Amino acid sequence: MKNQFKNQIPLDGIPGLKQNFAADFISGFMVFLLALPLSLGIAKASEFPPAMGVLTAMIGGVFVSFFMGGRLTIKGPAAGLITVCAGAVMEMGGGMQGWHHAAAAIFITGLLQVILSRLKIGKLSDFFPHSVVHGMLAAIGILIFAKQFPVLLGVDPKFTKGLSPIELYSHIPSFIQHANGLITSLGIFSLFLLFLTPNLGSIGKKTPVPLLIILIAVPFAIINNMKDLQPYLLVKIGDFWGSISFKNADFSMVGSFVFWKYVVMFLFVNSIESLLTVKAMDGQDPFKRKSDFDKDLGSVGLGNSLTGLLGGLPMISEVARSTANVSFGAKTRWANFFHGLFLLLAMLLIIPIIEWIPNSALAAMLIFVAYRLASPKEFIDIFKIGKEQFAIFVTTILFTILEDLLVGVMIGICVKLLFHMFNGVKINNLFKAKVETLQTIDSIEIYIKEAAIFSNIISFNNVFHNIPRGKIILIHLNKANFIDSSFQEFLHHYKTNYEQDGGEVKILEKEEFRKLSKHEMSILIHK
Helix, strand or coil, X not given: CHHHHHCCCXXXXXHHHHHCHHHHHHHHHHHHHHHHHHHHHHHHHCCCCCHHHHHHHHHHHHCHHHCCCCCCCEEECCHHHHHHHHHHHHHCCCHXXXXXXXXXXXXXXXXXXXXXXXXXXXXXXXXXCHHHHHHHHHHHHHHHHHHHHHHHCCCCHHHCCCCCHHHHHHCHHHHHHCCCHHHHHHHHHHHHHHHHHHHCHHHHHHCCHHHHHHHHHHHHHHHCCHHHCCHHHECCCCCHHHHCCCCCCCCCCCCCHHHHHHHHHHHHHHHHHHHHHHHHHHHHXXXXXXXXXXXXXXXXXXXXXXXXXXXCCCCEEEHHHHHHHXXXXXXXXXXXXXXXXXXXXXXXXXXXXXCCCEHHHHHHHHHHHHHHHCCHHHHHHHHHHCHHHHHHHHHHHHHHHHCCXXXXXXXXXXXXXXXHHHCCCCHHHCCCCEEEEEECCCCEEEEEEEEECHHHHHHHHHHHHCCXXXXXXXXXXXXXXXXXHHHHHHHHHHHHHHHHCCCEEEEECHHHEEECCCCCCCCEEEC
16 A cells, blocks of 8 residues: 555645645755755856846746646756856846846747747757757857856956957966965865765765855855955855846847847747756656646746846756756655745845855856766767767857857758758658558558658657557658658657557667667668
8 A cells, every 4th residue: 555655646736735745845955955056156157146046046936836837847047048148148238237138038038938838839849959959058068167167266257358268268277377276275175076976875966065065165265254355256145135126127128139139049048958858857757747848838938037027047947956856856846846935035044144155166066067068978979879960069069169059059950951961861851751640450550751850850740649549559660761860769759658658659670771870879771
């Protein structure tokens, strides 16, 4: 009887709160310990007032929890949007002025996300090839490191002002020369904890390392009286509650190109990263529940509209905190609510303590995030899938760093389309699925024809979506001539989800293709 209850799908709403209070309360508290310092660091790196990151996470927890379509995701600011936020602030006037204009762009982004969710646009997340998405994230990691390395060393911001990412890397020797020894020691020690602690077995993996760093860094700052050194060395909150206002969003640039450029960038990165996180968390959910992607996108849109009006950062379904939420034993969306509630209490009760947090400690946390986004393992994994995937991945990274994120992603997609056309994919097959469906007494047979690639997955998805649950599905590949990695990922997820509902999916004739690499998701070309 006890095991039966353990495997029971948790209830939702108020019944779910009562049933899973202890698990969600504890997980929410543990995620709060991670979210507080990260939210401050992300906001500061984004050229927003640091506490605005906490505001976003508060709204993402206390408000968005009631509307979200996922059960285990944590809503809040994300490192993946740092470069977009910072770019928006700088290009729309810089300083306080740029912040207010960027907030207005975030508000508009939220409204568009609500509209797109009503149009059932969630399935568009399948359109973007993995090599391009991972290239975008790796580029963001490289950019975060460039901007946070001087902060880690306690370098005066006047030495980094106006430098491009390439210039920031070229000035690393100069930053080391102008490093503050006291601050650098704290930053290096924080990095040491971040990289070492997770490798100390089960206890290390469950230790909230950001909290551990703060518990060390705050006394370190007090003992060394860092407030008497330089103002840029510590977090500055100021009058948090007085700074929250519906007047924080300034719409005076709404008619300019740069305003809508950043609306598009916010909309693209925010929505794609959120949808991909929801998909990833569905895979980690021990109860195998399926999220409503469009509902979740709409909830993020509502949150972004509110946080934009108040001056906060854009929020997403954040992958690192969501993963931690699952590992801490969360059962329902109430864990996200509690994480936001604890952040609210922190801003009511402990702002004076928060203002003793050294920026070097926050920079260490962001550099750790940057490493995870652009680690050597990411490059190796993409290379193993295929050299062509690696070329697309690197191209996306280069153009994102040299130009901007939208240019990088668009060029990455174009390179992939050109590669497919070079390998015989016809223009009329790029965005339209060629598929035939036959229904027999015992099964449904699906014949994939010509090319099955990332850009026509949406068309294929419409066909697969209309298949009744609980059937035997036979997917024939022998009439196809080209199958890319993204479509294979799509088939893998479809098979997993369909069989969870009691059906059966068989993928046939795969042996008739040659692979471009040894990886299981390698591109397949018919022999």
